[in-house]
Amino acid sequence: MATERWEYGWQWRAACRGEDSSAFFPPSHPEDREEKRERERRAKAMCAICAVRADCLEYALRTREPYGVWGGLSELERRAVLRGRADEAGPAA
Ligand code: SF4
Known part of the structure; x- marks a missing residue:
């Protein structure tokens, strides 16, 4: 569907496309704080050079x-962004 192609086209330009995804998602075993910090540091280093970072973030938030x-x-961190947006929007009418 054309809409889907437009909406998700950014994924074709993702820096992480075809890369090992283990840095981006928690392992199946329990992860201690230091292990998580190091894993997320590796993932975020790739995100920092990614041309579609803004699209990716909006997709994940949405x-x-x-x-x-x-x-x-x-x-x-994404939950904090969503809370901030909800606070900015104010109480529901
Ligand atoms: S911002 Fe990070 S997770 Fe998103 S597509 Fe780019 S490298 Fe992958």
Whole structure:
């Protein structure tokens, strides 16, 4: 569908495309704080040079991606952005 191609076309230009995704998502085993910090540092280094970072981040925010590093932000950082946006929008009418 044309709309989908436009909406997700940015993914073709992702720096992480075809790369090992293990830095972007938590492992299946329990991860300690230092391991998580190092994993996310590696993911964010790739995001920092990615041409479609803004598109990726907006996609993750819009779809409420619950896990992983998207657009240079971890799940906790994205939740903070969403809370900030909700605060800016004020109470629902
Ligand atoms: S911003 Fe990061 S997670 Fe998103 S497409 Fe680029 S490299 Fe991948």
